[in-house]
Amino acid sequence: MASLRQRTATSRLQNGQATGEDKAAEAPLKVPRTPDRVDRGRWRSGLEIPRKLLHSSIAGLVLWLWLSHPNLVTLITVLGAATLVIATADLLRFRFAWFERAYEDALGYFMRESERHAVNGTIYYLVGVVWCLSFYPRDIAVLSIIMLSLCDTSASVFGRLFGRFTPPLPFSGRLFGAKKSLAGTTAAVLVGMTASYVFWTKFAARGDEADVSWVAARLQSGWKGKPNPDPWASWGLKRLPNPQRPLTWPDSSGSTLDIRTLVVVNGLTAGLAEVSGHGRRFGAGYGIAKLISKLAPPRPSAQAIDFFGFDDNLSLPVLFGFFCWLSMYGQSADQALIVLAYSRTVDHLASVGYVLL
Numbered sequence: 001m002a003s004l005r006q007r008t009a010t011s012r013l014q015n016g017q018a019t020g021e022d023k024a025a026e027a028p029l030k031v032p033r034t035p036d037r038v039d040r041g042r043w044r045s046g047l048e049i050p051r052k053l054l055h056s057s058i059a060g061l062v063l064w065l066w067l068s069h070p071n072l073v074t075l076i077t078v079l080g081a082a083t084l085v086i087a088t089a090d091l092l093r094f095r096f097a098w099f100e101r102a103y104e105d106a107l108g109y110f111m112r113e114s115e116r117h118a119v120n121g122t123i124y125y126l127v128g129v130v131w132c133l134s135f136y137p138r139d140i141a142v143l144s145i146i147m148l149s150l151c152d153t154s155a156s157v158f159g160r161l162f163g164r165f166t167p168p169l170p171f172s173g174r175l176f177g178a179k180k181s182l183a184g185t186t187a188a189v190l191v192g193m194t195a196s197y198v199f200w201t202k203f204a205a206r207g208d209e210a211d212v213s214w215v216a217a218r219l220q221s222g223w224k225g226k227p228n229p230d231p232w233a234s235w236g237l238k239r240l241p242n243p244q245r246p247l248t249w250p251d252s253s254g255s256t257l258d259i260r261t262l263v264v265v266n267g268l269t270a271g272l273a274e275v276s277g278h279g280r281r282f283g284a285g286y287g288i289a290k291l292i293s294k295l296a297p298p299r300p301s302a303q304a305i306d307f308f309g310f311d312d313n314l315s316l317p318v319l320f321g322f323f324c325w326l327s328m329y330g331q332s333a334d335q336a337l338i339v340l341a342y343s344r345t346v347d348h349l350a351s352v353g354y355v356l357l
Contacts, residue, residue: 052153059149059195066142066207072228076133083126090120124311128318134231136321137242138211140328143199144321147270150195151188152316155274159184169275180275192270197263213242213328214262240325257328265327273319274312 065075092099128148132141163181204217211228212218230238257265 052157056149056153059146062142062145062149063199063203066139066203069207069223069225069228072133072138073231076130076231079126079130079133083123083130086120086122086126090123119311121311121313124313128314128316131314132317132321135237135239136325137213137239138228139199139204139207139213139217140321140325142207143196143266143324144317146195146199147192147266147273147320148313148317151192151270151274152312154191155180155184155188157184158187185271185275188274189267189271193263193267196266196270197259200259200262211242213325214257216259240322241329262328266324269320269323269327270316273316273323276312276315276319 089099089103093103094100125148129145132144136144159179159181162183166182169180169182169185200214200217204212204214205220205222207221207223212221232238
């Protein structure tokens with residue numbers, strides 16, 4: 001009996017040692033965080049000051065381009081090339097540890113901690129910008145990018161500061177993003193209204209008169225240069241038609257929304273577009289991330305990578321631009337023009353789908 005007890009105790013000890021060794025072998029290696037890595041992580045947490053400053057500064061750049069009247073085809077080509085470069089860098093980052101370290105050393109201050117194992121948000125940002133410039137009237141595209149720069153930043157800052165004091169949004173995690181707050185959404189609406197008022201009253205009339213959707217600003221435009229053509233016309237793709245009535249129509253000067261209605265609609269649209277990000281796994285965001293995951297599967301030692309979020313850097317400008325165009329087109333026209341807008345939209349989406357497929 002004593003020998004049996006001794007063998008049982010020895011067996012338990014050996015089994016315990018084996019289990020401990022197995023657990024040690026299965027446990028992931030912990031990479032020590034250097035002081036620089038810790039400091040950078042603190043910058044990424046909280047209000048993410050460097051990222052927010054870069055994000056907001058895009059609005060000023062976009063306004064400068066609006067006033068400079070660049071060639072739209074050239075601008076989209078440059079943005080497309082930048083998207084390919086950044087996407088290639090992401091492919092290399094997911095495949096090679098040495099490139100990932102160099103990438104984070106150079107650009108880590110502008111990255112969220114979650115982006116270390118996910119697709120770079122800049123890719124979604126650039127895809128959204130290219131989409132707006134390609135398929136929306138130029139002034140609506142510019143305002144969409146401004147809304148992305150300012151509303152997304154304000155929603156993030158106020159949501160982090162005051163979101164815990166406000167109730168959650170209805171349908172959070174299903175219809176709307178799971179991390180969206182009432183405080184952040186309210187900030188996005190107010191900032192969107194302010195940005196809309198400033199753009200339509202101070203800058204819209206200084207753009208290409210052929211691209212100004214709001215007739216009140218179009219009539220004040222003194223720029224007589226050559227209008228920008230459709231960037232993808234040679235591919236059979238056209239931008240959505242301009243919301244203004246043709247000048248040959250009677251009473252064309254009174255065919256758009258008044259400034260107060262336009263500002264309120266734009267602000268509410270910006271808030272709706274802002275809360276729609278990160279809600280579901282579908283659409284262009286899913287396709288982009290899925291493509292990158294196929295081209296560069298993660299290293300075996302890497303943690304799980306979430307490729308399938310519908311990033312608000314893409315959803316906000318695309319959704320805002322479309323609903324801004326639809327509200328200006330629909331509410332400023334009679335029934336015949338609304339039917340024409342609907343038919344043109346269906347034809348446009350069908351042509352886009354045909355080319356993509």
